Amino acid sequence: MKKITIGEAARQSGVKVPTVRYYESIGLIAAPSRSEGNQRSFEPADINRLAFIRHARELGFEIEAIRTLLTLQDDPHQSCASADAIAKARLVEVEQRIRSLMALKAELETMVEGCGHGRVDQCRVIEVLADHGQCTHSHH
Amino acid sequence: MKKITIGEAARQSGVKVPTVRYYESIGLIAAPSRSEGNQRSFEPADINRLAFIRHARELGFEIEAIRTLLTLQDDPHQSCASADAIAKARLVEVEQRIRSLMALKAELETMVEGCGHGRVDQCRVIEVLADHGQCTHSHH
DNA sequence: CTACATCCTCTAGCGACTAGAGGTGCAAGA
DNA sequence: TCTTGCACCTCTAGTCGCTAGAGGATGTAG
CATH class of the missing domain: 1.10.1660.10 (Multidrug-efflux Transporter Regulator; Chain: A; Domain 2)
Incomplete structure (x- = not known):
């Protein structure tokens, strides 16, 4: 050895x-x-x-x-029931995380597309962050 | 006030x-x-x-x-260039995270599907974790 | 006046490491 | 044999973004 x-x-x-x-x-x-x-x-x-x-x-x-x-x-x-349960729980978590990241991605894309590369006062990045009502992202 | x-x-x-x-x-x-x-x-x-x-x-x-x-x-x-850069960087991060979570999801699904609900020695959950070579997940 | 919710500061804890200080062990070249 | 230099050792403290709890003060409704 x-x-x-x-x-x-x-x-x-x-x-x-x-x-x-x-x-x-x-x-x-x-x-x-x-x-x-x-x-x-x-x-x-x-x-x-x-x-x-x-x-x-x-x-x-x-x-x-x-x-x-x-x-x-x-x-x-x-029995592998516990292992199965752990993996299943993790799968549910991952699926949920993917869904929420997809929503974030859509929102970030709107922000970035809307940015006219001018001054901050016309910038959608700041605007969307400041006023959540304008965005597509919904909450729990 | x-x-x-x-x-x-x-x-x-x-x-x-x-x-x-x-x-x-x-x-x-x-x-x-x-x-x-x-x-x-x-x-x-x-x-x-x-x-x-x-x-x-x-x-x-x-x-x-x-x-x-x-x-x-x-x-x-x-100029909103910084805001734009920050949002873009975050978008890239989110896209990458989504891709990697999709890979994890696929791997977890294989694990869960393969679990015959019997003993641990026939369980794919444990098996896949123990032998990375069997799985589809690739690394950086 | 007495409950009771809300507020205050402060410290410590969470998860899963990571970084650094200050020291020891070990193998290879001169 | 000596020395160089890397890899190893322990220990503490720091990371991020909060969260929980102790122990006390304030504010409000009945």
């Missing part, structure tokens, strides 16, 4: 070095063994776990959701 | 009371005058400013961008 340094683990998993230490500090990954000189020594499985976390973070899962997903992964005989 | 309390200003602008105080503390709005008993007394113009800020925040502009937009609004004879 060759020793994997934190730098190597970071490179292979795509998680930054300080972030790896942070994940250890919050108990998302187990504390690895240490070398003589007190340096962290990771194992291949740790890199998989870090990659799992990184990917889940990229998908926008929160740390606590990832914690649950990780405990599920650790016990493959459990 | 009737005195507008912070609560009233919050209600009319849609910005919460502690947030109004926070905006004052970071200098995004001017400190209003005070009553005998040291309570804030806002003017109608302050409410417009707060509404402007709220709307800009809803559009996802950062506080520093809003600060710039507000100084532009305060001087309507300036």
Whole structure:
């Protein structure tokens, strides 16, 4: 068993070095063994776990959701209902976020198109921001 | 001139009371005058400013961008090139965010569809997270 | 006069890191 | 063997945009 340094683990998993230490500090990954000189020594499985976390973070899962997903992964005989529920909830969030961003996009486009590149007093960017009634964006 | 309390200003602008105080503390709005008993007394113009800020925040502009937009609004004879640039930059951000969320949505849908509602060891949710190579999501 | 809502200041906390200070370990070249 | 220089260590504090709570003062309605 060759020793994997934190730098190597970071490179292979795509998680930054300080972030790896942070994940250890919050108990998302187990504390690895240490070398003589007190340096962290990771194992291949740790890199998989870090990659799992990184990917889940990229998908926008929160740390606590990832914690649950990780405990599920650790016990493959459990029902995957929780994992399914977490992913479904995240899907709903993402869909909602897309809808609201589309509305923002439309509004920003109106602003930018309406800007005659003149003075601020004729500028739709400022105007739309100042008077919400003029815009197409509706609220919760 | 009737005195507008912070609560009233919050209600009319849609910005919460502690947030109004926070905006004052970071200098995004001017400190209003005070009553005998040291309570804030806002003017109608302050409410417009707060509404402007709220709307800009809803559009996802950062506080520093809003600060710039507000100084532009305060001087309507300036060129609106900066306002235009800020809005355009935000538009690009929003478009990119939408694209990446669409990719996430596709990936989450694959995960959820593939989940056979059985054990974790057959669950695509966990599997896709564990092995990024299987998914369609590509990176920067 | 007494409730009670609203206001005040101040500090600390949130999530998920990131940056920096100040120090130690380790491998490779001279 | 020594030294250079990078990678590692711990710890604290900062980021953003608020939000929550403590502990107290003010203002208003009955």
